Amino acid sequence: MLFGSIxxxxxxxxxxxxxEKMEILERVSIETREPEATIKDVCEFFAPYNHQLDGVGVGSFGPIDGQKSSKTYGHILASPKVKWQGFDLIGALVEFFNCPIEWTTDxxxxxxxxxxxxxxxxxxSLVYYTIGxxxxxxxxxxxxxxxxxxxxEMGHMLVTRHPEDTAASSCPFHHNCLEGVASGPAIGIRAGKAAQLLEEDDYLWDIEAEYIAQCVHNTTLMLAPEVIVLGGGVMQQxxxxxxxxKAFEKVLNGYVTHPTVDxxxxxxxxxxxxxTIGCFVLAQKAFEKAK
Known part of the structure; x- marks a missing residue:
């Protein structure tokens, strides 16, 4: 079996x-330009495999319409990328692929x-955050x-500002949401330089850790998952x-039980x-539904 991931x-x-073993056989990176040019390049990559693919999974930037009963299912909605606003991404892919397609957010x-x-x-159960x-x-x-x-949209949960953090929020909608104070651009605003240029012992990392700990605390109390995965560029530090x-254990203060922090x-x-592997799984499920 062969699956496609986008x-x-x-x-x-x-x-x-x-x-079917979820092994990546071939992969390419295509610059996101205007929709028509980007989709053309995507289709050119998949063209040699098109009649062999059993399913395609798509994980997209958003916001997207993922409600299959909606008239705009498959569309990119009010994206900051103006040229993509209202673009029928899944519709464009359906015209090319000869297999079932499933999509969700990136x-x-x-x-x-x-x-x-x-x-x-x-x-x-699992909750995955991308912090970038x-x-x-x-x-x-x-x-x-x-x-x-x-x-x-858990990235916009509200958190309590650190008393030493008076920097502007990077989010145009909220003064104290997680994205506005803990994303890469938010760290840059606070530091006056790119996050990756900060030394490991810079106290700003302690502020960052406290914000992420609040996120984990809120997630623990609202969803009680078995594991929380923190991904994205910021977490590569x-x-x-x-x-x-350490900050999570302090803020939770023993209120509920959970596995060890490790x-x-x-x-x-x-x-x-x-x-990529998540998209392969989506593709496999699309294939199974279509059988």
Whole structure:
């Protein structure tokens, strides 16, 4: 069997071919330009495999319309990428592919990969956060994404400002949401330089850890998952995870039980492959539904 994966990101589309073992056989990165040019390149990559593919999974930047009963199902909605607003992404792909297609948000795709083949493999529930240019999250319970009329926007949960943090929020909608104070751009605003240029012992990392710890605390009390995975570029700072674990135990203050912090709070087991493998799983499910 062969499956296709499309990670439709704001800066690049990562396309891949995989098999039933979820092994990545071929992958390419395509710059995200205007829709027509980008989709043309995507289709050119998949063209040699089109009649062999059993399913395609898509994880997309958003917001997206993922409600199959909606008239605009498959569309990119009010995206900051103006040229993509209202674009029927799935409609364009359906015109090319000769197999079933399933789609979700980019962070949901990463969550699905970790749930099936990463740290959630032996669990019934998992929450995955990507902490980078923005902050998003995907929550899974019993192999189903948690969400109702829309996909979750947990990256915009409100958090308590650190008393030493007077920097402007990077979010135009909220003064003290998680994305506005803990994303990569938020760290940059606070530091006056890019986050990756900060020294490991800079106290600003302690502030960052406290914000992420509040996120984990809120997630623990609202969803009680078996594991929380923290991904994205910010979490590639290896020194940050121990700070988050320590700050989480402090803020939770023993209120509820949970696995040990080393079992409970993880960085992605699948690394940068989480979303690709998650899309393969979506493709497999699309194939099974279509049988």
């Amino acid at each position: 990670e439709a990101g704001g800066t690049k589309f990562v396309c891949a071919i995989g098999n 962070v949901n795709a990463a969550a699905f990969g970790e749930y099936h083949y990463g740290h959630g493999k032996d669990s019934n 240019t923005g902050i998003g999250a995907g929550a899974i319970q019993d192999d189903q994404f948690i969400g109702g009329v829309n996909f979750t 290896e020194h940050l995870l121990p700070k988050v674990k 079992e409970y709070i993880k960085t992605p087991k699948l690394g940068n492959n989480a979303a």
